[in-house]
Amino acid sequence: MHLPIFQKKGVEVVKLDVSNVLAEEIGDNGLIFDEVERTAKRALSLVSEKKFEELDFLNLPKQDLKTLKKISEKARQFEYFIILGIGGSALGPKVILESLSPFHNLIKKPKVFICDNVDPTTLKHLIEFIDLKKTLINVISKSGSTIETLVSFLIFWRMIKERRLPVENHFVFTTDPEKGNLRRIAKEFNIPTLEIPKNVVGRYSVLSPVGLLLAETIGIKSEALLEGAKVTIKQALKENIRENPMAVLASCLYLMDILKKRKIVVFIPYSDRLKTLSEWFSQLWSESLGKDGKGTTPYPSIGTIDQHSQLQMWIEGPEDKIVVFLSVDMHGFQEEIPKEFHNIEGLSFLGGHTLEELINTEQLATEMALWMNKKPNMKIMIPKIDPFTIGQIFQFLQTTTIMAGMLYGVNPFNQPGVELGKRLTYGAMGKRGFESEGEEVKNYLKKKKTLI
Secondary structure: OOOOEEOOOOOOOOEEEOHHHEHHHHHHHOEOHHHHHHHHHHHHHHHHHOOOHHHHHHHHHHOOOHHHHHHHHHHOOOOEEEEEOOOHHHHHHHHHHHHHOOOHHHHOOOEEEEEOOOOHHHHHHHHHHOOHHHEEEEEEEOOOOOHHHHHHHHHHHHHHHHOOOOHHHHEEEEEOOOOOHHHHHHHHHOOOEEEOOOOOOHHHOOOOHHHHHHHHHOOOOHHHHHHHHHHHHHHHOOOOHHHOHHHHHHHHHHHHHHOOOOOEEEEEEOOHHHHHHHHHHHHHHHHHHOOOOOOOEEEEOOOOHHHOOOHHHHHHOOOOEEEEEEEEEEOOOOOEOOOOOOOOHHHHOOOOOEHHHHHHHHHHHHHHHHHHOOOOEEEEEEEEOOHHHHHHHHHHHHHHHHHHHHHHOOOOOOOHHHHHHHHHHHHHOOOOOOHHHHHHHHHHHHOOOOOO
């Protein structure tokens, strides 16, 4: 049997190689392809049956970009561009920045800072570095109630006002089109706003103004990102499973859990530019699937670094992992390794090869090492890193996650487990309506602790 690599002719698209999760390659640790195919068809059928409003993120390639482009023109006039957000509101923009404009702050303007935590030291150093007169601050929160984002916003708001700078010139809000704290403030103070569509959930919002304002501000065409997403959506709707890699990937990851008890998904891109993508995927996968005791744990990694820190565990540790590689065919830089030290065998054999050849060979060698030890692994392949491909991979992983959610029988768009922590924080900080949670925190702090 020909082991399948899912691809499309003519257009450079994301491909998937599932050879090394099949039983004919890795024996009892592997899956039967007929079962993979049947489950993939079921995933596709379930997605078409479940009429979740939140599937509106699939319509983002059709969005009107006029207002976004107008605001991005303004943003490019500033020296500094700060994003205040957390979760999908920060990780998505980080992927765009690091994958499409690496070392951006060393060579381009505006310098971009993404604040996604409330570590007081980080904020202190940022405030000391920037000139607020030359700074535009993009506050991103769909609900307008994200406590970490609001706290950072309040600090910057106070500083802008203390310097008697017009707030409408230094803030842009990306939020719900109709309601929430940020929408209310925007109306009162005439703050420019961009809308996160009503039914688009935060972790699926990267291709909305959440990510696209940053993209345009640093010179990346939104159209290219959205065109990549559009191509992937067309693939995702294909009923011929051998032309639908997302359905097959979801099927394999689901079956590896259900049939083989592989509870950890190692996601390992082979490019520094995609390191944050593994973190973005981890949030997407965890928050979408971890419900009712179901789901698998994502394990963000990066090649080649984690060959030297984690590969030992993957090969000789517990039989609980499935490794998903993300390889890049062309890295766009062909630095040749010099031919030096001819008399030292440990160095001379490297001469004449390229760095691109080396990183791709190391990915291949790791893949083979796992295969030779009968450890299941798959490979997502992208031709290069550019806006079109990044748009594809965003949509590819989002759609795969939705299909996996359908197979698990969970709602991939909510996050009930996150809400309790939020309520307890509100109570501890004195928010009206959360008095009982505040008492819970006080009682917890009175509990006797076992300190070592």
